Amino acid sequence: MTIRYPNGKVYRQPSHSKSTPSKFANVNFGDRGMSLEEELNDSNTYYLENDIAVIHKKPTPIQIVKVDYPSRSAAVIREAYFKHASTTDYNGVYRGRYLDFEAKETKSKTAFPLKNFHDHQIEHMRQCLKQDGICFVIIRFATLGRLFLLKATDLFTYWDHQVDGGRKSIPLPDIEQLAAELKYHINPLIPYLEAVDNLIDG
Amino acid sequence: MTIRYPNGKVYRQPSHSKSTPSKFANVNFGDRGMSLEEELNDSNTYYLENDIAVIHKKPTPIQIVKVDYPSRSAAVIREAYFKHASTTDYNGVYRGRYLDFEAKETKSKTAFPLKNFHDHQIEHMRQCLKQDGICFVIIRFATLGRLFLLKATDLFTYWDHQVDGGRKSIPLPDIEQLAAELKYHINPLIPYLEAVDNLIDG
Numbered sequence: 135m136t137i138r139y140p141n142g143k144v145y146r147q148p149s150h151s152k153s154t155p156s157k158f159a160n161v162n163f164g165d166r167g168m169s170l171e172e173e174l175n176d177s178n179t180y181y182l183e184n185d186i187a188v189i190h191k192k193p194t195p196i197q198i199v200k201v202d203y204p205s206r207s208a209a210v211i212r213e214a215y216f217k218h219a220s221t222t223d224y225n226g227v228y229r230g231r232y233l234d235f236e237a238k239e240t241k242s243k244t245a246f247p248l249k250n251f252h253d254h255q256i257e258h259m260r261q262c263l264k265q266d267g268i269c270f271v272i273i274r275f276a277t278l279g280r281l282f283l284l285k286a287t288d289l290f291t292y293w294d295h296q297v298d299g300g301r302k303s304i305p306l307p308d309i310e311q312l313a314a315e316l317k318y319h320i321n322p323l324i325p326y327l328e329a330v331d332n333l334i335d336g
Numbered sequence: 337m338t339i340r341y342p343n344g345k346v347y348r349q350p351s352h353s354k355s356t357p358s359k360f361a362n363v364n365f366g367d368r369g370m371s372l373e374e375e376l377n378d379s380n381t382y383y384l385e386n387d388i389a390v391i392h393k394k395p396t397p398i399q400i401v402k403v404d405y406p407s408r409s410a411a412v413i414r415e416a417y418f419k420h421a422s423t424t425d426y427n428g429v430y431r432g433r434y435l436d437f438e439a440k441e442t443k444s445k446t447a448f449p450l451k452n453f454h455d456h457q458i459e460h461m462r463q464c465l466k467q468d469g470i471c472f473v474i475i476r477f478a479t480l481g482r483l484f485l486l487k488a489t490d491l492f493t494y495w496d497h498q499v500d501g502g503r504k505s506i507p508l509p510d511i512e513q514l515a516a517e518l519k520y521h522i523n524p525l526i527p528y529l530e531a532v533d534n535l536i537d538g
Contacts, residue, residue, distance in 0.1 A: 188463045190423055195395035196413065211398065211416035221392055225427065227436070230468030232429035261390045266432030 170239045170274050170281075174224065177322035181228075187327060189226030189233060195219050221258045222269075228327060231334060232267040234259060239274035245303035246273050248296050256293055259286040268333055272316070272326060275306070282313035283329040372441045372476050376426070379524035383430075389529060391428030391435060397421050423460045424471075430529060433536060434469040436461060441476035447505035448475050450498050458495055461488040470535055474518070474528060477508070484515035485531040 168176070171191065181187040200213035222236040236259075238250040251271070259269040269286035284304075292304045314329035370378070373393065383389040402415035424438040438461075440452040453473070461471040471488035486506075494506045516531035 182463065185463070185466055188460070188467055188469070193395040193397035193421075196398050196416070208417055211413060211418070214398070214413040214416060215410055216413070219395075227434035227464050227467040227469040230433070232432070232434040234429070258390070261384065261387070262429050264387055265390055265429040267390070267429040 170237050170272070170276075171223075173323050174237055174272065174326075177324045177326065178224075178226075180322040181327065187226060187228035187233070189224055189228070191223050192219070192221065192225070218252070218254065220254055222255050228268075228330060229334060232262065232265070233330065234262045234267050234269045235271055237272040237274075239276045241277050242303070243275065243277050243306075245305045246275070246309060247303045248293060249302065251289070251293070256290065260290070263287070268330060270330070270333065272324070273309070273313075281316040281318070281324065282309050283316055283326055284309060284313040285333060288312045372439050372474070372478075373425075375525050376439055376474065376528075379526045379528065380426075380428075382524040383529065389428060389430035389435070391426055391430070393425050394421070394423065394427070420454070420456065422456055424457050430470075430532060431536060434464065434467070435532065436464045436469050436471045437473060439474040439476075441478045443479050444505070445477065445479050445508075447507045448477070448511060449505045450495060451504065453491070453495070458492065462492070465489070470532060472532070472535065474526070475511070475515075483518040483520070483526065484511050485518055485528055486511060486515040487535060490514045 175191060178187075178189045178191070181189060195217040196211075196214045197217050198211055198214045200211070202210045202212050204210065222234055224237065225232070225234045227233065236251065236255055238246075240246050240250065250273075262269050263286060271284050271286065271289055272281065273284060274281045289304075292300070292308075296302050314332065316324055316326055316329060319325045377393060380389075380391045380393070383391060397419040398413075398416045399419050400413055400416045402413070404412045404414050406412065424436055426439065427434070427436045429435065438453065438457055440448075442448050442452065452475075464471050465488060473486050473488065473491055474483065475486060476483045491506075494502070494510075498504050516534065518526055518528055518531060521527045
């Protein structure tokens with residue numbers, strides 16, 4: 135059972151604190167009903183609180199049409215619509231470098247469907263790469279419980295091939311070969327910056 | 337009179353296109369009813385389209401409470417509230433560096449009130465500086481039509497002094513001495529990356 139704070143954040147067992155003994159190191163913490171977004175937010179909070187990196191998920195863009203201003207109360211948005219984001223969901227700074235990434239999951243067991251990404255996200259990552267940003271995607275095979283960090287340039291290869299009539303997904307064996315597999319840990323839950331270190335230094 | 341596109345974006349005269357003759361170089365384009373946010377978004381669009389930098393304003397964070405899903409129509413948000421942002425409004429990548437800033441304006445002619453900034457924004461900039469990000473504020477004296485880029489560390493000096501009981505604003509003469517004054521231009525409207533170059537190289 136997932137226990138939540140009143141603000142909706144998932145309650146984490148005290149065993150996940152900094153003093154967690156290493157005997158928990160091999161436990162799979164990835165299957166507790168958290169979405170990939172929640173897991174990444176949780177990991178980013180750990181990185182932030184420990185002065186390792188400053189990475190935030192961007193708010194969902196909303197087109198606001200009507201707002202009520204009740205007296206003595208907070209303004210209430212009464213009509214608004216979801217907009218398409220013009221960027222990826224996550225960005226921030228780590229080791230002086232600009233990081234930019236998108237996170238997506240699939241139920242497929244054999245390949246990652248490219249339809250999870252959108253033109254404007256691909257375009258945004260191309261623009262960031264031109265400015266020497268570090269761009270990647272974190273993809274999860276939810277059914278398999280496997281998680282990978284794939285460089286944006288490798289994603290582009292399959293994306294561009296698809297646009298030219300190629301296959302509409304990236305086969306798992308290709309991902310196993312190209313991407314860095316991320317293993318769930320304790321703090322942080324998803325230690326993806328270890329794979330980013332290899333992108334920066336490699 | 338400000339003319340707007342249906343999407344709310346301010347219409348710009350064709351004279352502001354890339355082929356604008358240089359005789360316009362000394363015209364003040366800063367007093368056409370655009371907000372500082374609109375002027376910066378416009379400048380960021382120029383930087384983006386010319387492969388100079390990728391800087392976006394983050395969407396306003398919203399707490400969504402109720403969403404209707406009318407059949408055959410887009411989802412409509414029927415109850416939502418504005419949330420406090422946990423970061424500054426702008427970030428992105430330029431010359432391989434992470435940029436992070438806030439933009440604020442005042443009607444005061446003599447000093448910039450510190451109440452324009454919030455604890456969490458100051459804290460966020462401190463965190464980004466620890467990761468070697470480039471952090472600053474762009475402040476406009478609306479009545480004077482003057483615009484400055486002030487390093488975050490200089491802002492912190494006044495912020496921390498205020499917390500210790502010091503004055504609650506930064507005097508204009510101090511800003512003139514510490515900050516880089518930005519002159520309105522054509523493309524981009526606010527050429528703030530020239531001042532950022534000095535932060536990076538200086």
